[in-house]
Amino acid sequence: MASPALAIYAFLYLYPSISNLLYSTTRWDGVTKPIQIGLRNFTYLLTNDDLFMKVLGNNFRFTLIVVIFQTSLALMFATFLVKNTKMTIFLRTLYFFPTILSSVSVGLIWNFLYDPNFGFINASLKFFGLDALAKNWLADPKLALYAIAVTQIWFHTGQMVIIYVAGLQQIPSDLYEAAQVDGASRWQQFKSVTWPMALPTTAVVVAYTTIQTFRAFDLVYSMAQPASLNGSDLLVNLVYNSAFVGYKFGYAAAQSIYLVILVLLVTWLQRRVLKNKTED
Amino acid sequence: MLYKVIRSSLLTAFALAVIVPTSIVILGTFKTDLEIYTKPLALPKSFNLDNFRTLFADGQMIVPFRNSVIVSVFSVFFTLLFASMVSFAIARSITITGKVMLGLFTLGLAIPGQINIVPIFTLFVKLNLNNSLFGLILVNIALTLPISVFIITAFFKDLPKEMFESAGLDGANHWRIYRSIALPLARPAVGATGIFLFVITWNDLLYPLMLINEASKKTLPLVLIDFRGEFATSYSMLFTAIIVASIPMIVMYVVAQKSFIAGLTAGAVKG
Numbered sequence: 001m002a003s004p005a006l007a008i009y010a011f012l013y014l015y016p017s018i019s020n021l022l023y024s025t026t027r028w029d030g031v032t033k034p035i036q037i038g039l040r041n042f043t044y045l046l047t048n049d050d051l052f053m054k055v056l057g058n059n060f061r062f063t064l065i066v067v068i069f070q071t072s073l074a075l076m077f078a079t080f081l082v083k084n085t086k087m088t089i090f091l092r093t094l095y096f097f098p099t100i101l102s103s104v105s106v107g108l109i110w111n112f113l114y115d116p117n118f119g120f121i122n123a124s125l126k127f128f129g130l131d132a133l134a135k136n137w138l139a140d141p142k143l144a145l146y147a148i149a150v151t152q153i154w155f156h157t158g159q160m161v162i163i164y165v166a167g168l169q170q171i172p173s174d175l176y177e178a179a180q181v182d183g184a185s186r187w188q189q190f191k192s193v194t195w196p197m198a199l200p201t202t203a204v205v206v207a208y209t210t211i212q213t214f215r216a217f218d219l220v221y222s223m224a225q226p227a228s229l230n231g232s233d234l235l236v237n238l239v240y241n242s243a244f245v246g247y248k249f250g251y252a253a254a255q256s257i258y259l260v261i262l263v264l265l266v267t268w269l270q271r272r273v274l275k276n277k278t279e280d
Numbered sequence: 281m282l283y284k285v286i287r288s289s290l291l292t293a294f295a296l297a298v299i300v301p302t303s304i305v306i307l308g309t310f311k312t313d314l315e316i317y318t319k320p321l322a323l324p325k326s327f328n329l330d331n332f333r334t335l336f337a338d339g340q341m342i343v344p345f346r347n348s349v350i351v352s353v354f355s356v357f358f359t360l361l362f363a364s365m366v367s368f369a370i371a372r373s374i375t376i377t378g379k380v381m382l383g384l385f386t387l388g389l390a391i392p393g394q395i396n397i398v399p400i401f402t403l404f405v406k407l408n409l410n411n412s413l414f415g416l417i418l419v420n421i422a423l424t425l426p427i428s429v430f431i432i433t434a435f436f437k438d439l440p441k442e443m444f445e446s447a448g449l450d451g452a453n454h455w456r457i458y459r460s461i462a463l464p465l466a467r468p469a470v471g472a473t474g475i476f477l478f479v480i481t482w483n484d485l486l487y488p489l490m491l492i493n494e495a496s497k498k499t500l501p502l503v504l505i506d507f508r509g510e511f512a513t514s515y516s517m518l519f520t521a522i523i524v525a526s527i528p529m530i531v532m533y534v535v536a537q538k539s540f541i542a543g544l545t546a547g548a549v550k551g
Contacts, residue, residue: 012422016399102483177523
């Protein structure tokens with residue numbers, strides 16, 4: 001019964017993963033015969049490749065911004081929407097809506113919002129007399145990454161709100177009643193009840209968001225502009241470009257191996273930190 | 281009091297952040313480019329379907345729409361079938377084999393499938409599976425198996441063992457137990473996973489982008505990306521195409537919000 005799944009998985013996941021490791025030790029344009037060069041791709045990436053370092057930095061900043069802001073927003077909205085009323089259920093459903101769209105659609109819609117001439121964002125800023133704040137968001141090397149991070153947060157906050165609401169609804173209500181008896185303010189209740197009790201949910205949300213940002217490709221692919229000088233490129237975009245624009249297949253494979261190592265390392269670190277916290 | 285004011289203003293702000301862009305797109309499908317640029321939020325002069333007509337006139341949306349339906353339906357169906365079978369085997373296994381199999385699929389959860397774009401591309405070129413919907417379906421199945429196995433195995437493990445054992449004593453073989461007991465019981469888990477998978481495959485860009493370049497094999501996200509260059513400034517056509525590409529998801533979401541949300545969050549939590 002296990003054989004169809006195992007066969008496809010072995011053929012299109014395990015076998016390619018091993019080929020990827022082998023490719024990463026070659027210089028190869030995808031057409032002619034690969035040349036074995038040992039670990040030179042890996043050392044070159046770390047010592048000589050400014051673009052790789054830049055994109056690595058981009059990816060870390062992107063992940064950090066999205067994890068911090070998306071998680072805080074989701075937790076905040078979830079505490080506002082934890083009770084089940086008609087209004088809160090409606091708002092949760094509305095907030096969740098962007099999640100069902102494709103990232104290409106989301107990217108293209110935000111291209112319009114960010115458009116320097118006709119875009120809704122600049123038009124609104126000018127309407128309120130804030131002309132100085134109107135920018136060419138996606139073409140500015142300093143702003144592009146943050147602009148795309150905002151889109152990512154808009155895209156997935158609603159999904160995380162739902163996960164948090166499910167977690168917060170598990171917190172026994174007598175904990176809040178006891179805190180109210182002690183005269184705790186809303187903020188104190190949040191600090192002493194909600195936050196510690198929601199830590200396991202936070203672990204899930206943070207882990208999922210991290211993985212999501214390390215696999216991100218579509219938004220940048222549909223939004224990035226040449227004028228931003230790779231300012232918003234993320235790791236998967238770099239791997240894609242190295243292989244299918246630059247025809248450096250071995251090099252792209254090595255970049256993707258670094259991506260794996262990074263994802264595993266970050267996941268492992270997060271598990272450790274959150275495990276220590278929940279055990280305190 | 282202050283809390284209430286802050287709460288409602290923040291909730292309203294985010295609600296507007298979702299509603300405003302969505303309205304611009306929906307209203308934009310009835311507008312000309314000029315109307316979109318000058319008054320993105322105003323009601324259109326008339327609610328006519330000219331943009332839809334232009335879009336469908338040259339048939340450039342019909343083929344990709346059909347391709348997306350084919351790829352999504354077959355990918356999801358076979359992933360669910362194979363994943364539920366292997367999950368059943370894992371959940372029922374009392375030997376080390378079950379653990380090893382689960383471990384293999386968990387590996388696929390930890391390491392995102394995106395890293396294998398180079399080897400899958402070269403393999404598919406070798407096998408002539410690029411530019412083929414069948415190839416795309418195969419990749420989708422392989423990439424979504426780990427998460428599906430994870431969710432469905434967890435569900436099977438929670439079921440009381442006695443249910444299967446008594447059926448086994450009655451002489452039913454594995455297949456019978458899977459088909460007539462396990463699968464019907466697993467319907468909620470399989471359904472939720474199915475919705476989650478459908479959204480992923482319908483919206484996927486990376487693998488189609490890499491594997492498909494023949495126009496007759498393109499899926500909707502690829503066509504949307506092409507629109508960016510082709511109609512560089514025509515947001516009215518682009519918005520109309522976005523609505524056409526999103527309609528199946530929007531209809532499903534409106535009809536079955538609850539299972540939709542449950543499906544997409546199950547995927548997140550278990551993943």
